[in-house]
Amino acid sequence: MNLRKWFNLFWQTLCIGGIASLVTGLILTTWEYKPSSTADFLLYLLILFGAGMMISVYSQLGFFAYLILNYMGRGTFSIKTWNYIQLALTILALLELMFFRIFMDHSNTGFTDMLLSLIILTTAMVTAYFKVKATNSNALIPTLFFMIALTIVETIGVLNIGENAATTFTVIPLLACNTYQILMLHRIVSRTGFKAKELT
Numbered sequence: 146m147n148l149r150k151w152f153n154l155f156w157q158t159l160c161i162g163g164i165a166s167l168v169t170g171l172i173l174t175t176w177e178y179k180p181s182s183t184a185d186f187l188l189y190l191l192i193l194f195g196a197g198m199m200i201s202v203y204s205q206l207g208f209f210a211y212l213i214l215n216y217m218g219r220g221t222f223s224i225k226t227w228n229y230i231q232l233a234l235t236i237l238a239l240l241e242l243m244f245f246r247i248f249m250d251h252s253n254t255g256f257t258d259m260l261l262s263l264i265i266l267t268t269a270m271v272t273a274y275f276k277v278k279a280t281n282s283n284a285l286i287p288t289l290f291f292m293i294a295l296t297i298v299e300t301i302g303v304l305n306i307g308e309n310a311a312t313t314f315t316v317i318p319l320l321a322c323n324t325y326q327i328l329m330l331h332r333i334v335s336r337t338g339f340k341a342k343e344l345t
Contacts, residue, residue, distance in 0.1 A: 150333050154333060157329075158205055158325060158326055159201050161322055161325050162198055162199075162321065162322045163194040163197040163198045165197055165317055165318040166197020166200060166318045167190060167194050169197075169317045170196070170197075173313065200315060204299065204322035204323055207299045208291075208295075208326045208327075210295075218230065232289075232290070235286075235290045238293060238297045239262055239265075239293055242300075257309055265297065269293045269296075272288060272292050272323075272328065273285050273292065276331075280331050288327055292324070296319055296320060296323055300315065300316055303316070
């Protein structure tokens with residue numbers, strides 16, 4: 146993977162984050178935001194798009210961290226052992242999202258946490274299906290690990306705010322960016338002479 150290909154992935158992910166944030170923001174504020182003028186509405190669109198671009202940068206930092214972690218994991222453990230570790234961490238992250246705030250904070254967030262977990266899990270499974278179809282079955286667990294565990298880690302900050310709208314506005318662009326990056330990884334790597342399975 147050379148700098149040009151990484152640069153292209155960076156800008157493409159920026160655009161995806163911006164578009165996802167723009168659409169999500171407009172849907173969330175359809176009945177609340179009433180622009181006073183065309184200029185005001187255009188500025189609002191620009192703010193939404195810019196927020197999505199910042200979220201996409203956060204997503205890309207998580208993706209880069211995943212690549213390093215995956216590389217270190219494969220170098221430290223056997224492939225089979227590393228897959229078991231990733232699977233265990235994925236299940237723990239999902240359970241933490243579902244139940245941690247209920248038991249530790251005694252907060253009334255059970256339904257929203259369950260719903261968020263279901264959305265992340267469904268997105269991860271669909272993404273993993275297309276990833277495996279495009280590469281091989283070895284990509285299943287790493288894809289699920291990245292899409293579930295890493296997305297949950299990236300979402301922790303906004304979960305602490307406790308606002309469903311803020312969570313939705315953050316999670317949807319994150320999922321869009323994470324999905325795009327993991328699905329594009331093997332294509333970028335294969336063009337540089339490496340096998341896709343080396344990183345996924």
